[in-house]
Amino acid sequence: MTVKQAFPGQAALRQTGRLYALGLDVIRCTFKRPFQFREFIGQFWFIASVSLLPAALVAIPFGAVIALHLGSLTEQIGAQSFTGAASVLAIIQQASPVVTALLIAGAGGSAMCADLGSRTIREEIDAMEVLGVNPVQRLIVPRVLAAMGVAAFLNGLVSVVGVLGGYFFNVVMQNGTPGAYLASFSALAQLPDLWISEIKAVIFGFVAGVVAAYRGLNPGRGPKGVGDAVNQSVVITFLLLFLLNLILTTLYVQVVPPKGA
Amino acid sequence: MGVEVAVEGLGKSFGRQRIWQDVTLTLPAGEVSVLLGPSGTGKSVFLKCLIGLLKPDAGRILINDTDLVRCSEHTLYGIRKLFGVLFQDGALFGSMNLYDNVAFPLREHTRKSETEIRSIVSEKMGMVGLSGAERKLPGEISGGMRKRAGLARALVLDPQIILVDEPDSGLDPVRTAYISQLLLDLNAQLDATILIVTHNINVARTVPDNIGMLFRRELVMFGPREVLLTSEEPAVKQFLNGSRIGPIGMSEEKDEATMAAELAAGATMVDEIRGVPPQLEPTPGLPDRQAVHRRRARVMRILHTLPPAARHSILASLDSTDRFAR
Numbered sequence: 330m331t332v333k334q335a336f337p338g339q340a341a342l343r344q345t346g347r348l349y350a351l352g353l354d355v356i357r358c359t360f361k362r363p364f365q366f367r368e369f370i371g372q373f374w375f376i377a378s379v380s381l382l383p384a385a386l387v388a389i390p391f392g393a394v395i396a397l398h399l400g401s402l403t404e405q406i407g408a409q410s411f412t413g414a415a416s417v418l419a420i421i422q423q424a425s426p427v428v429t430a431l432l433i434a435g436a437g438g439s440a441m442c443a444d445l446g447s448r449t450i451r452e453e454i455d456a457m458e459v460l461g462v463n464p465v466q467r468l469i470v471p472r473v474l475a476a477m478g479v480a481a482f483l484n485g486l487v488s489v490v491g492v493l494g495g496y497f498f499n500v501v502m503q504n505g506t507p508g509a510y511l512a513s514f515s516a517l518a519q520l521p522d523l524w525i526s527e528i529k530a531v532i533f534g535f536v537a538g539v540v541a542a543y544r545g546l547n548p549g550r551g552p553k554g555v556g557d558a559v560n561q562s563v564v565i566t567f568l569l570l571f572l573l574n575l576i577l578t579t580l581y582v583q584v585v586p587p588k589g590a
Numbered sequence: 591m592g593v594e595v596a597v598e599g600l601g602k603s604f605g606r607q608r609i610w611q612d613v614t615l616t617l618p619a620g621e622v623s624v625l626l627g628p629s630g631t632g633k634s635v636f637l638k639c640l641i642g643l644l645k646p647d648a649g650r651i652l653i654n655d656t657d658l659v660r661c662s663e664h665t666l667y668g669i670r671k672l673f674g675v676l677f678q679d680g681a682l683f684g685s686m687n688l689y690d691n692v693a694f695p696l697r698e699h700t701r702k703s704e705t706e707i708r709s710i711v712s713e714k715m716g717m718v719g720l721s722g723a724e725r726k727l728p729g730e731i732s733g734g735m736r737k738r739a740g741l742a743r744a745l746v747l748d749p750q751i752i753l754v755d756e757p758d759s760g761l762d763p764v765r766t767a768y769i770s771q772l773l774l775d776l777n778a779q780l781d782a783t784i785l786i787v788t789h790n791i792n793v794a795r796t797v798p799d800n801i802g803m804l805f806r807r808e809l810v811m812f813g814p815r816e817v818l819l820t821s822e823e824p825a826v827k828q829f830l831n832g833s834r835i836g837p838i839g840m841s842e843e844k845d846e847a848t849m850a851a852e853l854a855a856g857a858t859m860v861d862e863i864r865g866v867p868p869q870l871e872p873t874p875g876l877p878d879r880q881a882v883h884r885r886r887a888r889v890m891r892i893l894h895t896l897p898p899a900a901r902h903s904i905l906a907s908l909d910s911t912d913r914f915a916r
Contacts, residue, residue, distance in 0.1 A: 460670070
């Protein structure tokens with residue numbers, strides 16, 4: 330449905346606009362009754378089931394890598410006692426929400442996009458609209474909310490597993506002191522770190538859900554179009570995630586003073 | 591009684607590609623109309639515009655004095671409840687069995703109890719001859735069954751306007767005949783306005799009260815069935831005969847040169863199909879089609895404006911029905 334191009338890049342701009350419009354529609358329809366509770370529970374369960382195990386498995390080596398890296402770094406500058414503090418900060422603030430979002434987008438979002446895409450080309454979405462049911466409210470809102478909810482919970486899980494992995498590798502492999510690792514947790518980290526972690530996870534979940542839904546509702550022609558749409562939805566989500574992460578982190582650093590400063 | 595759908599000066603294009611323009615027609619309330627056209631002339635696009643899934647670039651679509659092209663989304667969702675649409679492949683929800691598919695509109699739009707829903711659903715499933723297949727998933731049944739299930743779902747909210755996209759695609763001639771009969775029976779029972787989009791000549795010749803044809807990016811004609819069936823318009827004649835001879839080519843319209851060359855080569859029509867076959871009647875036992883009486887009154891009023899061949903055929907059919915009545 331491309332109208333003639335008035336200036337280069339107009340198509341990209343239009344796509345961006347429509348993505349935003351869908352995001353706003355989702356927010357608007359979230360408060361519209363009736364809420365699709367069964368769809369929500371079903372999707373929540375589905376996204377959790379496909380992303381739970383991979384998230385835990387990714388979290389262990391991620392935590393370990395950060396711990397090992399920091400361990401050797403802190404040893405060189407003689408600050409071993411802060412290893413725990415630094416790795417906890419890195420895992421909770423950065424690694425955990427990003428890992429969570431990557432998995433929600435990669436595992437849950439791609440499945441969601443494929444499902445919606447195949448429904449679109451089979452005219453199911455059209456049929457639903459014709460039956461007087463708003464597909465955004467009926468299908469998209471529960472999915473996006475489920476992605477956000479799972480992201481929040483998964484973020485907690487990834488944080489815990491990541492910290493445990495870091496602890497294990499620091500103590501066992503690098504002969505760190507268990508007491509010092511644990512005691513230093515609160516030396517640098519503070520409660521807002523946990524908040525920003527959860528806020529990031531929820532926002533990333535929203536973005537992953539909306540992008541997957543947008544590409545799913547607007548696939549190219551035929552089965553190949555759906556395949557391309559799934560691929561693009563994952564890539565677009567990843568790009569947006571890292572950009573958003575940068576913005577949120579910058580804001581956080583400006584707004585929340587670091588501990589002891 | 592069904593609702594009249596008035597389309598005025600409708601135009602639609604995708605990018606630089608114009609699909610059709612200046613389409614003006616009125617689907618008379620409660621009558622069955624067919625929209626014909628070669629593949630790729632935008633028949634399905636026209637259907638999607640009628641239900642507001644696509645936005646036309648120009649023109650108006652008036653239903654109950656509301657312009658579908660310019661009304662708010664909220665009004666559009668309200669008006670859509672008047673419609674029952676049968677998509678080409680049925681467009682059933684793949685994750686639900688047939689029963690849940692047919693019950694879906696009731697569960698979304700009414701506060702009926704499950705017992706009431708069950709009785710309505712089994713009635714509609716019976717109407718399309720699908721009793722006993724309620725627990726099947728759309729993936730497990732044949733194309734014809736999917737179509738009929740889609741029809742049952744379209745009927746469940748007692749629509750005033752039924753739009754049917756290619757009822758014959760993927761069906762054998764016998765099943766197509768059954769579907770045609772079913773659509774006509776539905777018209778007798780519900781008195782709903784029906785628009786069938788198809789390129790099946792048999793359906794076009796025997797089912798509708800009115801026929802229109804899209805060709806060369808515009809509506810060639812639209813009117814009582816006799817007008818199109820007796821038309822001498824080359825494209826219409828060629829299409830109704832399913833012949834290679836005429837202005838319709840394999841891909842787009844033929845150019846004049848090819849056509850002249852064909853004629854010069856002495857290509858002639860074999861077994862030319864002409865005339866106006868009798869229209870299908872509802873299955874005996876069903877109520878009379880009210881549309882027949884309304885249409886007769888309407889056609890008689892405009893009789894003097896119709897071409898002579900059509901006029902002749904209408905008068906002949908009147909004579910025979912009157913004789914039959916006596």
